[in-house]
Amino acid sequence: MTERWTLVVHGGAGVNPSRDYADVETDLLALATEGAARLQGGVSAVDTVQWAVARMEASGLYVAGRGSAPNRAGIVEFDAAIMDGAGPRAGAVAAIQDVRSPIAAARAVMDLTPHVLLAGEGATAFARESGLDQIGNDPDFFRLAVGVEPHELEAEGDALAHGTVGAVALDRAGRLAAATSTGGLFGKRPGRVGDTPLPGAGTWADADIAISCTGVGEHFILAGGAGDMAARIRYAGLPAKDAAEAMLARVAALGGDGGLIALGRDGVPVFAWNSRGLKRAAAGSHVAPLVSVT
Numbered sequence: 001m002t003e004r005w006t007l008v009v010h011g012g013a014g015v016n017p018s019r020d021y022a023d024v025e026t027d028l029l030a031l032a033t034e035g036a037a038r039l040q041g042g043v044s045a046v047d048t049v050q051w052a053v054a055r056m057e058a059s060g061l062y063v064a065g066r067g068s069a070p071n072r073a074g075i076v077e078f079d080a081a082i083m084d085g086a087g088p089r090a091g092a093v094a095a096i097q098d099v100r101s102p103i104a105a106a107r108a109v110m111d112l113t114p115h116v117l118l119a120g121e122g123a124t125a126f127a128r129e130s131g132l133d134q135i136g137n138d139p140d141f142f143r144l145a146v147g148v149e150p151h152e153l154e155a156e157g158d159a160l161a162h163g164t165v166g167a168v169a170l171d172r173a174g175r176l177a178a179a180t181s182t183g184g185l186f187g188k189r190p191g192r193v194g195d196t197p198l199p200g201a202g203t204w205a206d207a208d209i210a211i212s213c214t215g216v217g218e219h220f221i222l223a224g225g226a227g228d229m230a231a232r233i234r235y236a237g238l239p240a241k242d243a244a245e246a247m248l249a250r251v252a253a254l255g256g257d258g259g260l261i262a263l264g265r266d267g268v269p270v271f272a273w274n275s276r277g278l279k280r281a282a283a284g285s286h287v288a289p290l291v292s293v294t
């Protein structure tokens with residue numbers, strides 16, 4: 001196969017039909033095209049997905065990083081994971097606090113520790129010791145993500161308003177990577193961990209497929225999530241799109257909704273969702289830039 005590269009990004013499942021997502025569409029398209037140019041320039045897939053997710057965390061347009069909402073105790077806890085299909089290697093943080101870029105913390109776990117996942121106080125302390133930027137008392141840090149209504153922040157746990165960002169990339173050397181970052185469910189219990197930071201649930205990358213999921217994490221965990229989809233490709237030989245639909249059917253059977261982005265070595269973006277829309281964009285050597293939220 002001739003050299004190819006692709007970046008696919010998502011800004012979460014579900015759109016509010018009464019809100020204007022023009023800013024989100026502009027941002028997603030810019031990310032996809034700038035990221036594809038990075039890949040063309042030889043940047044690795046894993047560095048590109050980290051860059052894209054960090055940008056989305058910093059924008060405050062999405063429910064991740066700046067756009068995250070507090071839990072029932074009034075504290076923001078983030079989940080994030082990054083996975084490099086070359087290896088594979090992975091790093092993740094769960095229920096981490098006080099870090100400006102949760103995906104940078106996940107990357108540090110991958111690069112600097114022998115572990116895959118750090119959680120809670122240990123994760124927060126690790127990020128601090130690693131010199132990662134803290135939020136501290138910055139009153140301007142958090143903002144309401146696009147499409148989120150203020151009353152949703154008061155969710156009682158079963159109202160399940162949520163959001164996430166993610167990216168998958170194929171680089172010129174044929175390597176795949178995935179990254180996902182979230183503020184999780186609004187009004188969640190302190191310590192609640194979703195699918196996002198769990199390799200094989202919300203995030204996955206191996207030599208053949210990279211996947212980033214979004215939706216109510218409990219359903220994705222119970223359906224086997226990204227690991228179920230990857231296994232259908234590896235052991236049953238399913239095309240990625242069919243594997244995605246089959247996994248989402250399991251999510252739907254559990255009463256859940258959501259979506260995913262994925263990328264195989266052919267560089268063709270895979271999108272699947274059963275939610276009301278999936279904010280998404282893609283660009284690459286063989287992919288004309290595209291963006292949509294519906």
Ligand code: ASP
Nearest residue numbers: 163164184194214215217
């Ligand atoms: N999957 C995320 C979680 O459950 C939320 C989302 O994707 O919107 O934490």
